[in-house]
Amino acid sequence: MEKMEHTILETQKGDRIDKVISGLNNEWSRTQVQQWIKNGQVLVNGQEVKTNYKCNVGDQIEIQIPEPVELEVVPEEMDLDIYYEDKDVLVVNKPKGMVVHPAPGHMTGTLVNGLMAHCKDLSGINGVLRPGIVHRIDKDTSGLLMVAKNDLAHESLVNQLVEKSVTRKYKAIVHGVIPHDFGTIDAPLGRDPKDRQSMAVVDNGKHAVTHFQVLERFKNFTFVECQLETGRTHQIRVHMKYIGYPLAGDPKYGPKKTLDLNGQALHAGVLGFTHPRTGEYLEFEAPLPKYFEQLIIQLRNNH
Incomplete structure (x- = not known):
């Protein structure tokens, strides 16, 4: 079992212990950390605590990390x-x-x-x-x-x-009508400090670039193709939200009132790469799923 120690900083004062610990490592979920606390694997100043313990500056945290x-x-x-x-x-x-x-x-x-x-x-x-x-x-x-x-x-x-030599193009439906035909979003992505389960544009995030092209405009929506230059978690979803055009149906990054699609309207339609053995460039294209095609027809009719 691995041991980790941490001293509570001024910025963590008043935060719950489970929130602080899950924030120390992206791989640790809050539920997992709560289980460790209940199992007595987390000590604060040498004592076991409850999951809702509020941290004080200078608290000495000791975590026994179980073997995977x-x-x-x-x-x-x-x-x-x-x-x-x-x-x-x-x-x-x-x-x-x-x-x-x-x-x-x-x-x-x-x-x-x-x-x-x-x-x-x-x-x-x-x-x-x-x-x-x-x-x-x-x-x-x-x-x-x-x-x-x-x-x-x-x-x-x-x-x-x-x-960045792999070709990855996605089709998406976004909220709002994008006025310009092309654009590039260059904004660093990392964990959202307010919600560890989500990603956000943050100053100290990882370099992330998305290029987009408008394919068709509807009354309140736009059909776009996005090309990834980098491949960060939720990149297209967060980048399009960042410029004010969140993905339709997106439960995490979209508006409360969105299309009922059981998740974002996003399709990885084109994938191209160099074959590892032959050195030949291969490119594949998958058509839009049925629900996506029907959505476009519906938006055209509303238009």
């Missing part, structure tokens, strides 16, 4: 929409509503469960829960993902992402 439990991911037969596959890489079109990789408490029904049943060989670089996963898209975003079937492919695809 190796979880078993069970292969599940699924009807995957595979666009391309060879011995190195696989390109799959993920449906809206499907989670990419398992997490504690959500171990089944994910794309990884389906991939493990479909092919026995996936890169092990990202560990048991994320075999072969090089990049991910959110649960309610549909579209194309590249998957590495061995470590050589994995390293090549990750390097291409780092070098």
Whole structure:
């Protein structure tokens, strides 16, 4: 068991202990931290405390971090929409509503469960829960993902992402009518200091760039194509909100009154990369899902 110590700062005075600790590491959820506190794995000035303990400046926090439990991911037969596959890489079109990789408490029904049943060989670089996963898209975003079937492919695809040489274009419906035809959003992204479960544009965030182009304008909405230069968590969703045009249907970053779509209208339609072994550039395009096409027709009619 690993031990970590932290002294409460002036800025953390009056904050709940569970909030402070979950803020120390992006990987720790508040629920997980609360469990540690209940198990007596968190001491404040040598004493056990409750999860709602309010911190004082100078409090000495000691955290016993439990060893990660190796979880078993069970292969599940699924009807995957595979666009391309060879011995190195696989390109799959993920449906809206499907989670990419398992997490504690959500171990089944994910794309990884389906991939493990479909092919026995996936890169092990990202560990048991994320075999072969090089990049991910959110649960309610549909579209194309590249998957590495061995470590050589994995390293090549990750390097291409780092070098920004992968083509990733998304189609989206946003609130409001964007007046200009093209734009670039260059704004750093990081955890939202007011809500650790969300991302936001923050001064000390990671470099993030999104290019967009207007495809069609409706009465109160705009159909856009966004091209990622970087691939940060929730990048398009946060960037479009930042410039005042949040995604339609987005429960986290959209307005309260939005379209009832069970999640954001966002589709990863184009994916292009250099094949890790042959050096050939491959590009794939997945058409809009049915719900998205119907939404465009509906918005046109309202217009």
